[in-house]
Amino acid sequence: MKFYKYQGAGNDFVVIDDRDKSFPVSQELIAQMCHRRFGIGADGLMLLQSDEQYDFRMVYFNSDGTEGSMCGNGGRCLVRFAHDLGVIGDQTTFIAVDGEHEASVNPATISLKMIDVKGVEKTEKYDFMNTGSPHYVEYVENLAEYDVYSHGKGIRYGEPFVSKGGTNVNFVEVTGPNALSVRTYERGVEDETYACGTGVTACALSANLRLGFENAIDVKVLGGDLRIEFTKTGEDSFENVYLIGPAVKVFEGEY
Numbered sequence: 001m002k003f004y005k006y007q008g009a010g011n012d013f014v015v016i017d018d019r020d021k022s023f024p025v026s027q028e029l030i031a032q033m034c035h036r037r038f039g040i041g042a043d044g045l046m047l048l049q050s051d052e053q054y055d056f057r058m059v060y061f062n063s064d065g066t067e068g069s070m071c072g073n074g075g076r077c078l079v080r081f082a083h084d085l086g087v088i089g090d091q092t093t094f095i096a097v098d099g100e101h102e103a104s105v106n107p108a109t110i111s112l113k114m115i116d117v118k119g120v121e122k123t124e125k126y127d128f129m130n131t132g133s134p135h136y137v138e139y140v141e142n143l144a145e146y147d148v149y150s151h152g153k154g155i156r157y158g159e160p161f162v163s164k165g166g167t168n169v170n171f172v173e174v175t176g177p178n179a180l181s182v183r184t185y186e187r188g189v190e191d192e193t194y195a196c197g198t199g200v201t202a203c204a205l206s207a208n209l210r211l212g213f214e215n216a217i218d219v220k221v222l223g224g225d226l227r228i229e230f231t232k233t234g235e236d237s238f239e240n241v242y243l244i245g246p247a248v249k250v251f252e253g254e255y
């Protein structure tokens with residue numbers, strides 16, 4: 001079968017044009033295709049499907065083959081793919097697991113409108129919110145040396161999160177006015193990834209709530225630079241949330 005590989009800030013995906021719905025969905029096959037030793041290698045796999053009401057439908061699987069919640073970088077990569085295929089022009093509206101998304105295509109970036117965020121669980125140690133996927137956000141010092149894998153895994157598989165289906169785990173360091181560095185342990189990949197779009201979105205909104213950061217925040221991740229823009233509409237609610245950054249094709253092939 002024909003596949004494409006895309007990456008957004010180093011969050012990488014196998015992408016399939018599934019408009020004829022011929023992809024044989026199975027957890028085993030997807031995990032095999034995403035395997036970095038025995039397969040193509042990716043943090044997830046996405047299907048671009050046709051939809052009667054929208055430009056296309058995004059179906060996202062984590063690299064372990066389970067169907068994921070929303071993937072922000074995946075969404076940006078799928079928009080680039082749809083544009084490369086000629087399915088969309090420079091503006092699009094598509095449907096994903098968490099609802100409708102608008103996006104715009106620019107030469108160097110894809111800007112993706114995320115779901116509205118309503119309600120943030122704030123504790124002394126962390127913030128927790130749903131930005132399309134569940135995200136834990138904790139501030140640390142010396143992020144470059146931080147053991148993201150061990151601490152992230154402990155939180156993802158610990159209470160109270162494991163009995164609620166688990167969470168993605170983000171560690172954040174403030175690097176300047178309206179600037180953050182973020183590293184993320186991703187559920188479904190069960191490892192640190194080079195970037196997580198819904199994760200950096202959660203971190204930016206948390207930085208607004210905790211630190212008074214303004215509504216355009218630059219976030220450095222292992223795989224590059226992302227930007228989050230938003231409108232705060234209430235004590236802990238946000239609309240017009242945009243995830244902006246690069247999304248590029250890496251290669252294509254037959255599997």
Ligand SMILES: N[C@@H](CCC[C@H](N)C(=O)O)C(=O)O
Nearest residue numbers: 068069071072073196197198
């Ligand atoms: N990489 C993603 C998040 C993917 C979803 C996640 N792993 C889950 O199902 O919890 C992103 O860019 O948002």
